Amino acid sequence: MSDRIPRARRRLLLVHSHPDDESITTGGTIARYCADPDTHVTLVTCTLGEQGEVMVPELEGLVAEQADQLGGYRIGELRAAAAALGLSDQRLLGGIGQWRDSGMVVADGVHAAAPPPELLHPRALSSAEARDAQIAALARIMDEVQPQVVVGYDPGGGYGHPDHVRAHEITMAASAATSSVRKIYWTVTPHSDIQRGLDELVGAEQEGLPWRLAKAGELPSVPDQTISTRLDVEPWLPAKVAALRAHATQLTVWQSGTRLAWALTNEIAQPLLRNECFTLVDTDGSPRPVTGETDLFDGIEVR
Template sequence: MTSPDRRLLLVHAHPDDESINNGATMAKYVAEGAHVTLVTCTLGDLGEVLVPELAHLAADRDDTLGAHRAGELAEAMRHLGVTDHRVLGGPGHYRDSGMQWDASGHATAADETGPDAFWHADLTEAADHLVAIIREVRPQVLVTYDQFGNYGHPDHVQANRVSHYAADLAGVRSYRPDLGEPWEISKLYWTAMSASRFRDGLRMLRDAGDTTSFEGMDPDHLPPFAIEDADLDAVVDAPEHVPAKLDAMRAHATQITPDGAFFAMGVDLAAVAWGAEHYRLARGRRGPVGDSGLEEDLFAGL
């Protein structure tokens, strides 16, 4: 039975982002009876298709990848136990913006994007779609990306902007009363990856002779989504939910190869590597910390 006392809202850019970043967190809170809502901003129409027999779904062919990924997302949510998952504005309202890699190795907007791309969305219009959900669900905690979208993807950056703006607008009594009764979100977190854990994991893989997983990543020069531990605020450590997380990731079959880096580790190492999901507190007051020196519950202090 869902508890009305703990409600978690996650805002992600594309199907699969949620399972990679927060799969264990989502499964844990569902198992504990909290209400978990996922909002996905686009259906990832421009994603790369990694399954040869489904290559015809790609944007430059049949252009039906978004609809297919909606099915993958539904299957992933089944594995995590999440029954409340929505698409911002409705399926197909915002299209994947695509991306490219810049000279610094960061993701950035593609040279050409369509007018319906999420990157070009009117910020107030997009926020209003989320305001309506916030006022309906009334979550105490919202999770999204940092201001850089963790690695620069334009849709991740836009999801951050929309989430913050909607969180502000949702609490204003006089703003758009037609969207529901006002609601103030108590805590807003940015997803993060612990630099120390990522560094240790890379070294373990390399020491084991694996030179292809996370190819090109150097433990001593990590990408910007790896956040040094001093800047982390919270951790949800749920190794018991790693099997569900990995099953959810496998459900995104067009995007994540079953023999890729995420699944290269044995069960025990995977529980260590993927069972602890970290966060930075971007809004609200930090609650009590545990033995880790971090909050160990996103609802801590509420």
């Protein structure tokens, strides 16, 4: 972690809800820009993921319902993932443990919904009372870093998790209040990329894939026409895979030759895609009429 103001001309800031989110949706992007000496990358993680399930049997006692030590353990996983991606500036919103994972209710497949309000922890990230303080905390980081480009989630948080929805809200509000911000992106996955990735995994069960393939429409995705920016992250896939594997309590990566898949504790195989895609939006959330970008800094003059 670093509190120094970056000297690089290009400055990228990403906001994610829990440890592992950064690697799942933007691991290749982070690795790509961290490899550029003229770009400073800052990752802001909003919670420690305290309510997560655990894939490693010998660590199941860490979960919230037992020792409630999972968040502290996941700090180590986050740091290992950051190292794999080449990331040196990783911050926890408000400091370690300021806001807590809200948990979720599984709606269907990998889609999520908010738990009943009475089940929320007093420090839950999605707490209505905490929103203004969270915006202020994120705005302070942005004021220090002065990013030109900010990456967050879409209004539905990608798959409905209440912490992703809150991360979207505070990212948009803090970005609107930060004069350096020139571009805001939502990390998204187009329908066609998901389908192509699933098609490439057909028959992988015979090669040892230990999970069932996701069904059509089961994985979160957006219409292709909403994509403004597509980054080829294949050169950084080894770094992304290493970062994903660092989050061993939460997910597992499977590989056979060039086939790559990963799964959470739900054991639904998801393709590990070679592109990471984004939608460019204005501060009010309206899409900006741009397509075909291959660099998040396209069109930005840097000094």
